[in-house]
Amino acid sequence: MTILTSIAVLSLAAWGWLLLGRGFFWRTDVRLPQRREPARWPPVAVVVPARNEAAVLRDSLTSLLAQDYPGHAEIVLVDDGSTDGTGDLARALAARPPLSVRRGGLPLTVVSPGEPEPGWTGKMWAVRHGVATARSLMPDLEYLLLTDADITHHRDSLRDLVSAASHSELDLLSLMARLRTVTPWERLTVPAFVLFFAQLYPFRRVNRPDSRTAAAAGGCMLLRDEAAQRAGYPESVHDAVIDDVAVARAVRDGGGRIWLGLGDRVRSVRAYPRLRDIREMVARCAYTQLRHSPVLLMLTVLGLLLVYAVPPVALLAGLAAGVPGAAVAGGLAWAVMAGTYLPMLRYYGLPPKVSLLLPFTAVLYLAMTVESAVRHARGRGAAWKGRVYTARPGTAEEGAGP
Structure with a gap:
């Protein structure tokens, strides 16, 4: 031979x-688990960290404002030092929503925490202030929906997420948003990206209660507030660049149940038109x-x-x-x-x-x-929108593997 x-x-x-x-x-049938509407709809805060996201906010924030949720829910958008008018646009969308939103929808609060303290990534600094604001606005808060500013949600998304999490007694439920595949480079690389992620963190293995593999999809994470506090979130992952994997590990290590799957009606509008963008x-x-x-x-x-x-x-x-x-x-x-x-x-x-x-x-x-x-x-580390992060030994990133 x-x-x-x-x-x-x-x-x-x-x-x-x-x-x-x-x-x-390689299987793609891990979708939102069985759903059953609860007898009482728990209060939910939707936290959206946003840094220079004016280009996508009309789609994503409008979809959140239009959520049809029977219980008490509010949106907290954290303007993370944007220079493109993200915060002003968010307020304008909430004040003058399109006709489809006027039939109901969720109230919006916009906060601006300023530059992050040393040791914090920008996103986690924004999440910290968003969560703190949500807890002050909603003393009876039970769930946090952590969703990125480029993610659009179907009108029933919040209802479905809460129904599934409460019925299956999940502490963290996350959906891998359907990513954009419009340009040739996106069609070549995006499905492969999701496949590689699933290969690294097999969804079925993540979802087993006795599994040591922990992962989440940061674009859409429904987190029980009690589990977040038990895990010390977000302070426990304050320096995590790959924050979704870090929070999943923290929740699981705190005794919580996690679940990860593909999201049919949760979509990213983030564009990667060129190979350079990917x-x-x-x-x-x-x-x-x-x-x-x-x-x-x-x-x-x-x-x-x-x-x-x-x-x-x-x-x-x-x-x-x-x-x-x-x-x-x-x-x-x-x-x-x-x-x-x-x-x-x-x-x-x-x-x-x-x-x-x-x-x-x-x-x-x-x-x-x-x-x-x-x-x-x-020395360029992980660069994102003008900020550079270099993880240090002993930080949240050290334990982010499967």
Whole structure:
């Protein structure tokens, strides 16, 4: 057996394990759990951290203002040092909502906490003030809906989330919003991004009560306030760049039940029209996900090359060099890889042929991950809208893995 054949067989074995032994990460049927309307609708505060989000606020905030929720619910939007009029636009939308919103909807409070204190990320500083404001406005608060400023919600979203969380006795319920796939680069990279996230944090494994894997999708998280206080949230994750994973771990470690799934009617309107936009998004936090470890980076590079790059290389090289064992193993591994991608492509309404491009997309993400490490080495850390964060040993990011 040649070296090429051996590597191809190893890649095929890796895909066999991923297919059957990684929590069926490739399945897309983990949706909102069974819902039953509670006898009493609990009070809910919707907290929206927003920094320079005027471009998307008309869609996202309007969808929140229009929520049809039978109980007491209020929105707290935290203007995190915006320079584009985010806070003023939010007040204007609440004061003069479109006709569809005037039939009901939620009241809005806008607060501006100023620049974050040392040791806090901007988002968590905004969340801290949003949660504190919500608790002061609603002394009987039971749930917090933490949602990003680029996320739109169906009119019944809050009702559905609360019904599911209360019926299943969940302390943290989060939905992976359906991301935008309009431009060619978005169609190439966005479904793969969700697949890689599910591969790292298999939804079924996260949702098992006895699982050690903790994760959440930060765009839409319904958190029981009692569980938040028990976990010391948000102070306990004040320096977390990947705050959704950190809060899920804190809630689970505090004895809470967590659940993660795909959200059909929760959508992101954030646009990533160019490859540069996607690169900035990945490079901002990829090395943080690896806990700023050169060893983990090296293992990730080798692992991604083995799993994603070897199959097409082995197939083509095996055919060219007349090594049938390498060609067969590489072809089978590529077929399994493409097969695991098909459910996600169907979920996003994309043609099956895109699955054959997954090796190329994976290599793109690998290059972005390496760039993230290079940025960290140069002191640029995780940059987001004018702020740069570099996690320190012992901070929330150190324990953010599965």
